[in-house]
Amino acid sequence: MLTLLSMFYYICLRRRSRSGTRGEALNSRRAVESGQRTALPVSVEVTQYAKEVLDFSSHYGSENSMSYTMWNLAGVPNVYPSSGDFTQTAVFRAYGTWWEQCASAPPPFRRTPKSFHSRDYIELAFEEPVYPSAVEVLETYYPGAIVQILACSLNPFSQNPPTDIRWEVLWSGEPAKVMTPQARQFSPSIKQLSFPTNLLRLEVNSSLLEYYTELDAVILRGVKERPILSLYKMPLIDMNDLSDSEDELSDLAGPFRQGANTGNGYFDKLPYELIQLILSHLSLPDLCRLAQSCKLLYQHCCDPLQYTHLSLQPYWARLSDASLGHLQGRCTLLQRLNLSWTGNRGTLTFTGFSSFMKACGLSLVCLELSCCHFLSEPCLEVISQACPRLRELNLSSCDRLQPQAFTHISKLTRLRRLVLYRTKIEQTAVLSILAFCIELRHLNLGSCVRIDDYDVVASMMSARCRSLRSLDMWRCRNLTERGLAELASGCRLLEELDLGWCPTLQSSSGCFQHLARNLPRLRKLFLTANRTVCDADVEELAANCSSLQHLDILGTRMVSAASLKKLLQSCPQLLLLDVSFCSQIDTRVVQELSGLFPKVNIKKSFTQ
Numbered sequence: 001m002l003t004l005l006s007m008f009y010y011i012c013l014r015r016r017s018r019s020g021t022r023g024e025a026l027n028s029r030r031a032v033e034s035g036q037r038t039a040l041p042v043s044v045e046v047t048q049y050a051k052e053v054l055d056f057s058s059h060y061g062s063e064n065s066m067s068y069t070m071w072n073l074a075g076v077p078n079v080y081p082s083s084g085d086f087t088q089t090a091v092f093r094a095y096g097t098w099w100e101q102c103a104s105a106p107p108p109f110r111r112t113p114k115s116f117h118s119r120d121y122i123e124l125a126f127e128e129p130v131y132p133s134a135v136e137v138l139e140t141y142y143p144g145a146i147v148q149i150l151a152c153s154l155n156p157f158s159q160n161p162p163t164d165i166r167w168e169v170l171w172s173g174e175p176a177k178v179m180t181p182q183a184r185q186f187s188p189s190i191k192q193l194s195f196p197t198n199l200l201r202l203e204v205n206s207s208l209l210e211y212y213t214e215l216d217a218v219i220l221r222g223v224k225e226r227p228i229l230s231l232y233k234m235p236l237i238d239m240n241d242l243s244d245s246e247d248e249l250s251d252l253a254g255p256f257r258q259g260a261n262t263g264n265g266y267f268d269k270l271p272y273e274l275i276q277l278i279l280s281h282l283s284l285p286d287l288c289r290l291a292q293s294c295k296l297l298y299q300h301c302c303d304p305l306q307y308t309h310l311s312l313q314p315y316w317a318r319l320s321d322a323s324l325g326h327l328q329g330r331c332t333l334l335q336r337l338n339l340s341w342t343g344n345r346g347t348l349t350f351t352g353f354s355s356f357m358k359a360c361g362l363s364l365v366c367l368e369l370s371c372c373h374f375l376s377e378p379c380l381e382v383i384s385q386a387c388p389r390l391r392e393l394n395l396s397s398c399d400r401l402q403p404q405a406f407t408h409i410s411k412l413t414r415l416r417r418l419v420l421y422r423t424k425i426e427q428t429a430v431l432s433i434l435a436f437c438i439e440l441r442h443l444n445l446g447s448c449v450r451i452d453d454y455d456v457v458a459s460m461m462s463a464r465c466r467s468l469r470s471l472d473m474w475r476c477r478n479l480t481e482r483g484l485a486e487l488a489s490g491c492r493l494l495e496e497l498d499l500g501w502c503p504t505l506q507s508s509s510g511c512f513q514h515l516a517r518n519l520p521r522l523r524k525l526f527l528t529a530n531r532t533v534c535d536a537d538v539e540e541l542a543a544n545c546s547s548l549q550h551l552d553i554l555g556t557r558m559v560s561a562a563s564l565k566k567l568l569q570s571c572p573q574l575l576l577l578d579v580s581f582c583s584q585i586d587t588r589v590v591q592e593l594s595g596l597f598p599k600v601n602i603k604k605s606f607t608q
Helices: 002-017 020-033 246-250 272-279 284-290 295-301 321-328 350-360 377-386 403-411 427-436 454-464 481-490 511-518 535-544 561-570 587-596
Strands: 046-049 052-056 120-141 146-152 167-172 184-186 197-204 214-223 309-311 336-338 366-368 392-394 417-419 442-444 470-472 496-498 524-526 550-552 576-578 601-603
Touching: 046 120, 120 146, 120 167, 197 214, 272 295, 284 295, 321 350, 350 377, 377 403, 403 427, 427 454, 454 481, 481 511, 511 535, 535 561, 561 576, 561 587, 587 601
Parallel strands: 309 336, 336 366, 366 392, 392 417, 417 442, 442 470, 470 496, 496 524, 524 550, 550 576, 576 601
Antiparallel strands: 046 214, 052 120, 120 184, 120 197, 120 214, 146 167, 146 197
């Protein structure tokens, strides 16, 4: 055992010694140990706020507004040190775990590392590259969502970007449940970088929070000169530094060469299926490393049955064409693939993506491509040709895809779930998709601002998509009572309907009462920020929608405590009720209703 550990340690040190920076560190360490002194450069610390928001995965606000949008994170604070719900802050689209309990939520991917907690992200550019000494995030409402802070070697304002773009984790942690919604300045201890940076990425997970987290500003502190440590410690062994090249390891094989112990320790006596079951619990990197250990495990680790579900999202920073090429031969039975967040800034190309899809797309039924900015019209064309069995497609926040690219989706006639949140899809492409993809069960058109007439779209849904179970029309600016009436009459199986921030719907037309009478299966209904929702609408929901679980009527002035009590009595499955900014529902009413119905999570935001 001692010999094995010594060999392993020697390999790791040998690998590390090949790096120039590690060699410098070792030389500096020797200099310190021998009594030599190194002059430390004097450098003034630079403090700067974010100059520009470059990319993000979601936001609560509108594409044509500044309220609750990620763009509020650029510049100096708007709100801090005040606490509360303010429109001038940056707010992500979701919080809590109840979103994952909805019928429209896809099942989680297997093999996702337990250390990967991120659900959303935002990337921020600063004026000057620095070696960071501190990162400070001003959180003004329900803090605790940040789980990772990363820095990039790329200067987004440079005319000559480097060929090798590196991302380094400055800090990471687990999701936190901060007990108070009060504002705070979050400034974790960060690691030192070997390169200057002016591009940061915040990754968040709001699943433990009671309400939407709100961020006001981000401060980057650092120096322009590279700081020199006074003492270098022996580097920790990093498994990622072990090469998978047989040539590099051949001269270190020693006792593991032919003629040494070639047995498998009776491991090969186990049934094939049992070994496969054991390996199914490994993460993807561990599976790839284990394949290098012996021929028996190489065979098992490369078995296509280990790659029927593949999530590459946790490895977005390192995924490249070469990575897909390495996996391509193992994914011939691939059914579910998650490439969300991957391939940006040139790490994936059309050539690498199309080659992988042509080789592995035949059995694919689920494809997650959220925030994949490498996608182009030829990429969607390849998907439509190589994935004839595709049932789920997520293009959320692929906001750089040109409108004409979406026409290829209509060829995927077996689609059941389609997410187009924050894309540039236009009305012609939507109508074509609805005409041919008649098996659709779940459709997300939230924040699709280029659709000219949502009434026409609703009419097509009513005629062609009668199996629809969930529909997200968040911030649709021109849906009227006519389109909603057709939708409610034709899509009678709807269980989830998001009409949040749809200002053209008026309760006085009777559209919400008609909706309640025609959609008795409703479990989730969002009427967020519709000022006209009234007691009659709530009472109609109480009378007809007894299965209701989630209701959001934020911002209405015309709903009373009496109608809410009637709703709570009639809907025993209700779990979430948002009455924030409802002028007739004060904190005292919320406390009273919460006492009478303790199983219901009643939300009431505040400002100070």
